[in-house]
Amino acid sequence: MQDAHGADVRLHQLKLYVDNHLHDRYLAPPWTVVVAVLLTAWVPVWQAALWAGLELLAIAVYIAVYFRFRQASPEAQSNGHWTRRIALAHGVHMAMWSSIVVWAYVPGNASSLMFAMLVHVGLISLTVVMSNPHRQLLFSDLLAPTVALVGPPLHDGTLFSLGLTALGVFYIALMLMVGLKIHASTTETLVLRQRNDALIRELEQQVRRDGLTGLSNRAHFIATGRFELERAARYRHPLALLMLDIDHFKRINDSYGHLAGDEVLKAVSRVFEDVVRANDCLARLGGEEFAVLMPETALDPASAAAERLRVAVSRLRCELQESVVTPTMSVGVAIADEGGESLSSLMRRGDLAMYEAKAQGRNCVVVAPAPAARLVA
């Protein structure tokens, strides 16, 4: 579980890294042009143009890789290949920028040294700001500009150049520390967000679920019922409602106690879950009363489903305190196949049919007559 959370955080870090660098599509091309113009101070125009062309190509490639990553499915994104692809694509871009040292640095020429160092201090700062959500990429992105920053001053071996290299190393160490601190706080934020998301999901579940059986609760059933009834009326599709009530449940409570009664309610709920289709809404309305809402279902299949549920419950054997209880239930079926009926009217008809089943001796299914208005019509 911890590992799954860690992998999730790493994926988020990779996405943040890519999002940060996607902004490069606006910034990197104009910078490349400015640097290429400055490069003409030391190299012929064609060489500066060649560098700019290669660099713009590298930018286009890594932006394309980022887009493909963003479009990949979450499962594909979690694949470790993406970290390597992204590191390679961005690494080529960083290496191209760092190659400025090879093109522009003229040993002994102070302005070319300043130019090369300015480019690399800038690169290192940007790397720290943009790569920090992903530590692995922070380190790999720093490599090329670091070598390019500390390398040239070392070249002529004077005390001044050694001092510049020391200054470069100092800057890099400082920025690395800042980068790691930002990485730590980004990770903490991601972990907190992940926990928040999990808590919100759990709360949403709790608001919809019945605490004892885990089925939908009355409030969720009413909300779903209103929505489905409206949909059925708009598209003129049938909607079936089953009202289910365990027979003589009070006797079970009285004989074996309330806790044993709870066990029977849970066992009956598991039977319901096994029999009812996943896209139907199965709820415990309260006490020993349950309901099933079946969208796109007309009278015959609804009656057949009610009978299947009745038979499945009657076959249940609950072992309580060395005796076996075999609960049964009575079912009322009501069909809304004409628009205009409210949910409370539909539930009332279902309830009346269920009471009729009780009156007929229990452990049976009774279908409710159509609403009064339709009968008159």
Ligand SMILES: Nc1nc2c(ncn2[C@@H]2O[C@H](COP(=O)(O)OP(=O)(O)OP(=O)(O)O)[C@@H](O)[C@H]2O)c(=O)[nH]1
């Ligand atoms: N164990 C348990 N019992 C509950 C719960 N909620 C309601 N009850 C009990 O369920 C019983 C329902 O009894 P009645 O409404 O008289 O119905 P019945 O005994 O099932 O009789 P018929 O419906 O006429 O077949 C009552 O004793 C309630 O106290 C619950 O969450 N757990």
